[in-house]
Amino acid sequence: MQSRGGGTRRVAILAFDGVTMIDVAGPADVFSHAARLGAAYEVTVVSPDGADVVTSTGLTLHVARAAAECGPVHTVLVPGAYGMVDRPFDAALVHAVGHLVQGAERVASVCTGSFLLAELGLLDGRRATTHWRQTDVFARRYRRVLVQPDAIYVRDGHILTSAGVSSGVDLSLAMVENDHGPTLAADVAEAMVVFMQRPGALSQFSAPSRRHVGRDDPLRPLLDAIAADPAGDYTVPSMAAVAAVSTRQLTRLFHDAVGTTPARYVETVRLENAQSLLQRGHTVGAAAAKSGFGSAETLRRVFTSRFGVSPSAYRDRPHPVPPSHAASPE
Template identity: 50%
Template structure:
């Protein structure tokens, strides 16, 4: 079996889990018969200080790499400061000599700054997806995907989604059976339920500039259970329905109906997080019935309200009842 050479491009401030998570997936695959060689490089060849304060030694400078897959880690500074020129140049040079380019979380911003995502689909951490779309309108940003592939370039969503992407790469390289054994060994899903929208707080920071639109969005946010229609909302602030619809599109990139649904969805998520039942959350958020809430959750988040509540309400495991205990010799499915 041919060795597949993988290099992680790292830099000061890189998020440690963006490297250690995918690297552990590949290392686990090696114990099951895969042959990945793992190397670590920085633009200068010098060790880098990671997000957790430790120093990560590297094997070489990026210019010296000869690899099959390049993985670009993310870091908080990539969305608050200009991308270092040596980082984008390193990505361009190595990409020209690789068959596969991968970014983890905000590492997508490095690929974008290097001009490698123009006209392509890509994703990044849900918190920064809007910024990526604004800064690079030539990129088709998918804010919900856990990872995206377009023309041999792979981008992943926030942090742990890099682990999901690495497992997908193992499946591409070695098949589903080996990838499944990796998932079992690392106690992870082969395919995580739902997209990253289930983790997001999508409306935070969306403050309209226009006074009339702000009045409407404040009303919806304060009383999501009211029967909000485009006509009633327009009448509330004394503008035409057509004008209000145009304001929603121009300032928020959505329609009144979609905005109302998103506010109700966020409200329902918060109620479920606080321990309210699915039926209670549906009524209080304005969905009317648990079934309507369920359909919206599945359509927008890819999971049911019950599964969402179980996943996010607490870190404590439910104590198994007599019927849910595993029998000896039977492993729980991953």
């Protein structure tokens, strides 16, 4: 099968014992759907020694071959695993990554897979991200990496790194879009019932993160209120009053529970709301007013700074749009 944008792209996904299942399955599904829609991708799952692996779910994942037997590939994808950064990396695993990336045109990681790239020095002097719970460890351990703590994914040259869990799907959709254009990427997202292709600069600390804050947490009523009415007046003192805590405690609670500042969280919720409105065809001015940015100029400035694209350009690109009553996917 000929690719819409050239020859077949071989994608090697490295699996190993304990690997997070969705870090492998999500990207594999994206490329497989793209292939069914006319893009020539060949996905191969490999392991350090060629043996099948037991994933984080306890399921056994069939592996095609050892990394050393994989041959030349276009794209290498390195997933993560729960707890993998808390112990020394297996030498065979690091060696497998090193072998795979030799000659690859594109290298990508999901979640803590970025630690393996950094271990080999591949991220020195580059911008990169990882799961938000591990960004502090990432920055301390690899001081030459320019850590982007809240990005969904980061592209720096031919290397892409992404945050945790579902961000592997966002990352893979971005690669498909880069290879074959936004229409095919949108078709893949629609087929997978992934309603929104999130730009890489979108914060990991999205509005749905409130789901991970307990109902009895003092932040929960505030996060629910912000999600319900992004255009509300959310100064730090007013938010502290809703949460019934001091402003200093509010800042600490946001850092501990959500991983960002109160102001950054509000901005992120507003940006997500603006994205949804733009996807449904609202003007930039209307999206700005409804999402709490006030003016079209303010939305343009913040939107372009975060996403690297203007609101109007984002609105005009193809998007699979969910029904108005659908919940935001995570």
